[in-house]
Amino acid sequence: MEKKKGRHAGYFARRRKDIQAVLSRDPAARSGLEVVLCYPGYRAVRSHRLAHWLWRRRWYLPARWISQRTARRTGIEIHPGAQVGEGLFIDHGSGVVIGETAVLGRNVTLYQGVTLGGTGKETGKRHPTLEDNVVVGAGAKVLGPFTVGENAKVGAGAIVLKEVPPNSTVVGNPGRVVRRDGEAAGIDLDQIHLPDPVKERFDELGRRIQRLEDCLRRLQAGEKCEDCEQRGAESCPKKHGGGETPITL
Numbered sequence: 685m686e687k688k689k690g691r692h693a694g695y696f697a698r699r700r701k702d703i704q705a706v707l708s709r710d711p712a713a714r715s716g717l718e719v720v721l722c723y724p725g726y727r728a729v730r731s732h733r734l735a736h737w738l739w740r741r742r743w744y745l746p747a748r749w750i751s752q753r754t755a756r757r758t759g760i761e762i763h764p765g766a767q768v769g770e771g772l773f774i775d776h777g778s779g780v781v782i783g784e785t786a787v788l789g790r791n792v793t794l795y796q797g798v799t800l801g802g803t804g805k806e807t808g809k810r811h812p813t814l815e816d817n818v819v820v821g822a823g824a825k826v827l828g829p830f831t832v833g834e835n836a837k838v839g840a841g842a843i844v845l846k847e848v849p850p851n852s853t854v855v856g857n858p859g860r861v862v863r864r865d866g867e868a869a870g871i872d873l874d875q876i877h878l879p880d881p882v883k884e885r886f887d888e889l890g891r892r893i894q895r896l897e898d899c900l901r902r903l904q905a906g907e908k909c910e911d912c913e914q915r916g917a918e919s920c921p922k923k924h925g926g927g928e929t930p931i932t933l
């Protein structure tokens with residue numbers, strides 16, 4: 685009897701922790717009742733606890749059925765095999781996917797559009813492990829079987845493909861560490877002047893056409909390619925893949 689009481693106490697304590705996770709991290713949440721009735725993230729976490737319980741007992745089909753029904757209702761798909769620690773808060777929810785072998789520590793926060801997925805190249809453990817207090821911003825994708833260290837923040841829209849050290853911030857695509865232990869990580873943080881490979885290629889082609897036109901003009905004027913003062917210099921087309929055959933008209 686005592687054991688049964690303890691089990692129930694554990695159930696209600698976990699439920700309270702899940703509600704508390706929302707209340708403490710969403711300033712818009714005003715009461716526990718509001719969380720229970722209005723938060724898809726809370727609903728998805730509760731339903732995952734049941735699905736995972738069934739999964740661990742090898743009741744795979746009912747577990748998948750619960751998970752998929754919840755996905756349709758909340759837009760949050762948590763595979764029943766995923767291991768989710770207490771205090772997970774999924775804000776807004778829509779478009780969140782958590783893969784089968786993902787492991788989430790305590791007090792993890794996920795925003796809408798987050799994927800904790802695989803790259804499609806691995807088998808076995810193929811989804812990430814998020815340690816305690818990790819925050820993953822809206823739309824971020826964390827793909828692969830690596831670990832995101834505790835207290836790390838993944839910026840909105842980031843695509844993270846490798847290990848993230850603890851206490852660091854990762855942003856961009858591909859994700860780069862821009863802050864570690866509160867200090868800038870000493871790499872280029874310029875998010876505005878990004879390289880534009882298409883423009884660079886066009887510029888290069890423009891320069892090459894200019895060089896070819898110069899060559900043709902000289903040849904038209906009766907100069908031989910061998911006589912050209914540019915031969916072998918930076919501006920010579922031969923030096924840039926023009927081949928050894930002299931240009932003829």
Ligand SMILES: CC(C)(COP(=O)(O)OP(=O)(O)OC[C@H]1O[C@@H](n2cnc3c(N)ncnc32)[C@H](O)[C@@H]1OP(=O)(O)O)[C@@H](O)C(=O)NCCC(=O)NCCS
Pocket residue numbers: 776795819820821822823837838839840841842852853854855856862863873874875
């Ligand atoms: C990454 C984040 C957690 C901030 O972490 P932080 O450790 O406090 O980092 P900072 O704000 O000091 O930013 C560090 C640098 O990364 C840049 N950065 C921050 N977030 C970024 C993002 N999502 N994408 C690209 N760059 C980003 C900042 O501009 C800053 O660059 P700077 O030093 O050149 O100015 C936050 O920006 C973020 O993306 N939060 C997600 C919030 C969210 O999804 N909300 C949805 C609500 S519905």
